[in-house]
Amino acid sequence: GAGVSQSPSNKVTEKGKDVELRCDPISGHTALYWYRQSLGQGLEFLIYFQGNSAPDKSGLPSDRFSAERTGGSVSTLTIQRTQQEDSAVYLCASSSPYGASGFRTADTQYFGPGTRLTVL
Amino acid sequence: GQQVMQIPQYQHVQEGEDFTTYCNSSTTLSNIQWYKQRPGGHPVFLIQLVKSGEVKKQKRLTFQFGEAKKNSSLHITATQTTDVGTYFCAGPLWNGGSQGNLIFGKGTKLSVKP
Numbered sequence: 001g002a003g004v005s006q007s008p009s010n011k012v013t014e015k016g017k018d019v020e021l022r023c024d025p026i027s028g029h030t031a032l033y034w035y036r037q038s039l040g041q042g043l044e045f046l047i048y049f050q051g052n053s054a055p056d057k058s059g060l061p062s063d064r065f066s067a068e069r070t071g072g073s074v075s076t077l078t079i080q081r082t083q084q085e086d087s088a089v090y091l092c093a094s095s096s097p098y099g100a101s102g103f104r105t106a107d108t109q110y111f112g113p114g115t116r117l118t119v120l
Numbered sequence: 121g122q123q124v125m126q127i128p129q130y131q132h133v134q135e136g137e138d139f140t141t142y143c144n145s146s147t148t149l150s151n152i153q154w155y156k157q158r159p160g161g162h163p164v165f166l167i168q169l170v171k172s173g174e175v176k177k178q179k180r181l182t183f184q185f186g187e188a189k190k191n192s193s194l195h196i197t198a199t200q201t202t203d204v205g206t207y208f209c210a211g212p213l214w215n216g217g218s219q220g221n222l223i224f225g226k227g228t229k230l231s232v233k234p
Contacts, residue, residue: 031220042226043163043208050220091162095220108153109210109222111162 004112006092012118013082021077021115025094032075033109034067035091043091049075082119089114122147124211126225134233139196141228143209150212152185152192153222158205166207199232206230 005024013019025032034046045059049069060066064082069075079086093109123146133139143152151170155163167176169185169192176183180203182195196203206227213223 033221040229043224045221045224048221056221093163107220108165108168109155109163110165114162 006112006115010116014120018080021090023075023092029094031095033093034077036088038088084119087119089116124223124225126228130229132231133199136198139199141194141207143192145190145211148189153210155208156205201232204232
């Protein structure tokens with residue numbers, strides 16, 4: 001596709017409910033990242049997928065958060081038993097695994113528009 | 121652990137004034153990237169610096185990478201209201217094998233008074 005897409009753009013849920021957020025990365029990008037951004041704050045890293053490697057889950061704030069990536073493309077971030085402090089914008093980004101030099105490097109990340117999650 | 125720090129956190133300028141944000145890493149970086157996030161938008165890649173001492177310009181924006189590759193700066197000359205947003209720097213995160221990830225600074229939020 002032309003860019004990273006995310007759905008839904010907005011999600012309002014009640015405390016205690018589960019939510020699923022979807023990310024469609026740029027075609028051909030094997031790296032996919034999830035971030036959380038609270039109002040006026042920086043980017044909080046959540047999880048990183050790179051090809052078929054085991055994901056880096058070091059940023060997930062609790063075991064209520066999980067993510068999967070099916071077929072090396074679309075990713076779903078699931079938040080179980082949502083809490084009010086989960087309210088934030090959830091951003092997805094993708095990148096190519098190789099920089100312009102051809103060597104594996106931390107390449108440019110292309111961000112989606114985000115999903116704004118509000119937990120009432 | 122590895123850290124990337126940005127200062128200042130906020131900057132308010134009058135339109136036409138210059139603006140600079142600084143980025144400092146606790147470790148040597150192979151490259152550094154800068155992103156801009158407009159209010160209500162998502163981060164958008166601006167530029168990547170790779171070489172020690174590298175300077176790159178994009179119109180009124182000047183980016184520098186320090187000689188030791190541990191710090192960087194973004195300077196905007198004669199700010200305009202279109203420059204409003206949060207500027208993030210980011211460098212490769214190396215944590216024992218998770219290559220390909222970036223560590224972002226907390227950003228500098230720029231506001232411009234017309």
